[in-house]
Amino acid sequence: MKDFREMKRRGEKITALTAYDYPTARLLDESGIDIILVGDSVGMVVLGYSDTTRVTLQEMLHHTRAVARGVKHALLVADMPIHTYDTPDQAVKTAKQFVEIGAQAVKLEGGANHVAEIEAITQAGIPFMAHIGMLPQSVREEGGYKVKGRTQSEAEALIADARAVEKAGAFSVVLEIVVAEIARQITNAIDIPTIGIGSGEHCDGQILVTHDLIGLFPWFTPKFVSPAARVAEEIRRAATAFIERTRSGNALSNPSRASSE
Ligand code: KIV
Numbered sequence: 275m276k277d278f279r280e281m282k283r284r285g286e287k288i289t290a291l292t293a294y295d296y297p298t299a300r301l302l303d304e305s306g307i308d309i310i311l312v313g314d315s316v317g318m319v320v321l322g323y324s325d326t327t328r329v330t331l332q333e334m335l336h337h338t339r340a341v342a343r344g345v346k347h348a349l350l351v352a353d354m355p356i357h358t359y360d361t362p363d364q365a366v367k368t369a370k371q372f373v374e375i376g377a378q379a380v381k382l383e384g385g386a387n388h389v390a391e392i393e394a395i396t397q398a399g400i401p402f403m404a405h406i407g408m409l410p411q412s413v414r415e416e417g418g419y420k421v422k423g424r425t426q427s428e429a430e431a432l433i434a435d436a437r438a439v440e441k442a443g444a445f446s447v448v449l450e451i452v453v454a455e456i457a458r459q460i461t462n463a464i465d466i467p468t469i470g471i472g473s474g475e476h477c478d479g480q481i482l483v484t485h486d487l488i489g490l491f492p493w494f495t496p497k498f499v500s501p502a503a504r505v506a507e508e509i510r511r512a513a514t515a516f517i518e519r520t521r522s523g524n525a526l527s528n529p530s531r532a533s534s535e
Pocket of ligand 1: 311
């Protein structure tokens with residue numbers, strides 16, 4: 275495992291992206307990404323759920339197994355889905371299941387309210403990535419995906435959360451949709467790296483949902499993402515070309531290639 279605290283000390287930015295399948299994991303790993311997260315965002319961008327609260331442990335384990343086969347260099351972190359870490363014992367049991375199938379670290383959503391679970395995981399020797407700010411697993415209670423750190427009390431709570439997860443043994447903390455100035459203050463307040471998503475440029479690293487980065491989920495793109503590719507358009511273009519070729523009777527334009535495969 276890379277020394278992420280040391281990267282923070284040196285001012286070296288940490289890069290992280292999500293993967294849910296073998297080819298994507300392998301491509302990201304070959305590109306030199308530092309961290310690959312099997313995020314429970316799989317529920318939305320792959321499984322078609324409206325939010326992440328329906329993602330099950332079995333689904334996360336299934337996708338983590340596939341990703342683990344494709345990762346050689348990056349740190350492989352797996353998301354613990356909702357209600358799989360309600361007590362310290364349950365959290366350790368869940369974390370161990372991910373480690374057994376190839377995850378090198380786990381992540382759960384929460385700060386000071388989950389210190390007991392985080393301590394149990396880190397004391398069991400399992401590297402842990404924290405996640406504070408906007409918590410997608412709480413979207414129903416929150417009534418939407420809202421920016422965090424807008425009020426003084428929210429900002430103070432976030433700084434307290436960051437300190438609490440650091441003390442509990444986290445090696446890094448994701449800051450999701452936190453006001454950029456508060457993300458900067460959190461980054462300065464703790465020694466473990468902050469990995470931002472929609473939280474401005476002052477974080478020690480950045481993470482994105484790969485489908486957002488490459489334009490593979492065109493029906494919704496978060497405001498803070500500028501897609502670097504338009505993969506959905508390429509898929510539509512290739513599928514349309516195939517449909518037209520097939521319907522016009524030109525499907526096997528290169529029969530020698532077809533017979534040799
Ligand atoms: O599930 C996920 O992809 C995540 C990232 C957005 C940090 O938790």
